[in-house]
Amino acid sequence: MNHNPKEIVAALKRAQAAFLKQQYREALQDYMVVYDALGDQDPNIFPVMIEIGWTHYFLQEYDQAAFFLENAVREGHFPPAEVFDALRLIGFSYGSLGNGDRAIAFLQDALAQPVEEFQKRQVYFELGKLFFHQNLSAEARPYLRKALDLFLPEEIEYRNTTRYYLGFIDITDNDLTAAEKRFESIVREGQGKAKAPGLFGLAHLLYARKAYPQLQETVSKILENDPDFFDKETLTFFLCRTYVELRQWxxxxxxxxxxxxxxxxxxxxxxxxxxxxxxxxxxxxxxxxxxxxxxxxx
Incomplete structure (x- = not known):
């Protein structure tokens, strides 16, 4: 279908207005009208592809988000800040798709862009998290430490999640004192369910120290704060182990x-x-x- 320039501009304005209202499905419909109307040879298509990529990302359609953003960055010309945003979003998308290697590659490309370090804090965090979940503690540690240095005091959730990962890395390094300080910080700063990961870390330390009465108490505190805790399997193991060691048959x-x-x-x-x-x-x-x-x- 042919569209005159006024129709294309009107569709783009509708898409952008819907996006700002978080009406992403409606925005995508109009963005695709613009995308189809411009065609591959129009240089104006690349900024539109960036916006389409963001829209797919917020719709949690990560494969499509990565597709549009990758093609836009590869073919278009953008200032460093926009390239950085696109690359980090591609990395986040691949991370959500479970493709850790591609996520890491794009996030490292994002870090190479000439933007302020403060803007990179979530990229450092995501890279550290990806390496952590690949059991690559040595690779994860510097990214997580950098992220923790950059996060603002009010970014409590990010700070405590970073401490959580670093605490378990400390355990693998057999630095239980450092791990304990990190987990205690999470418990101190967290509210309600947010305390549970810190208590979980402390439970691992109590298990390592064979402090079984305190371990029982800590497992109870975890479930009090978060009845739907993400790793009930480990909590049940801890309890069974304490029942054996304390002879609670x-x-x-x-x-x-x-x-x-x-x-x-x-x-x-x-x-x-x-x-x-x-x-x-x-x-x-x-x-x-x-x-x-x-x-x-x-």
């Missing part, structure tokens, strides 16, 4: 079947036989026979 008898039934192929399945044996003989197993191999299995 009636509690173990109650919880162990639920643990095994709910997570038959879970991360802690190698510990199930040791729990069953401990319950049968009412005797904690030696550390070498507890099924953990001397370390936490999560």
């Amino acid at each position: 009636e509690l173990l008898e109650k919880f162990l079947p639920k643990f095994v039934d709910e997570y038959p192929h879970g991360r802690y399945k190698s510990t199930y036989p040791a729990f069953v044996k401990a319950l049968r003989y009412r005797q904690p197993p030696p550390p070498k026979d507890d099924g953990t191999g001397g370390k936490l299995l999560n």
Whole structure:
């Protein structure tokens, strides 16, 4: 369908107005009218593609967001700040799609753009998070530290999530004192559910220190603050382990079947036989026979 210039401008204005109102589906319809009308040879198409990419991103259509933004950046000419924004959004999109390698590549390209360091703080954070979830602690650490230095005091959620990742990296480095300080900061600054990740980190430290009464208490606090906590499997493992070590056999008898039934192929399945044996003989197993191999299995 042919459109005259006035129709194209009107459609673009409608799209931009809808976008500002967060009416992203309506915005996308008009953006696509403009996109189809301009065609590949019109240089004005590239800024429109950037806006289409943002719209898809807010609609959580990450594959389409990456497609339009990548093509716009590759073919168009934009100032560094706009290139930075596009590259970081491409990286975030690939991260949401589970493609960590492509996400990392685009986020590192974003960091190379000549914009202020403060503007890069979420990119540093995202890179650290991606490396953390790939179990690459050494690679994650400098990005997370940089992000923590750049986040504003009021950006509490970002700051505490960064501390959470760094705390577990401290644990892998066997620096339990540093980890404890980070997790305590999360508990101190968080409200309600936001305290739970910090308590979860402290629970790992209590497990490592074999402080089983305190571990039980901390698991209870986690569930009080966040009944839908994201890792109930580990919390249940912690409780079962405390029941064994504190010889609370009636509690173990109650919880162990639920643990095994709910997570038959879970991360802690190698510990199930040791729990069953401990319950049968009412005797904690030696550390070498507890099924953990001397370390936490999560």
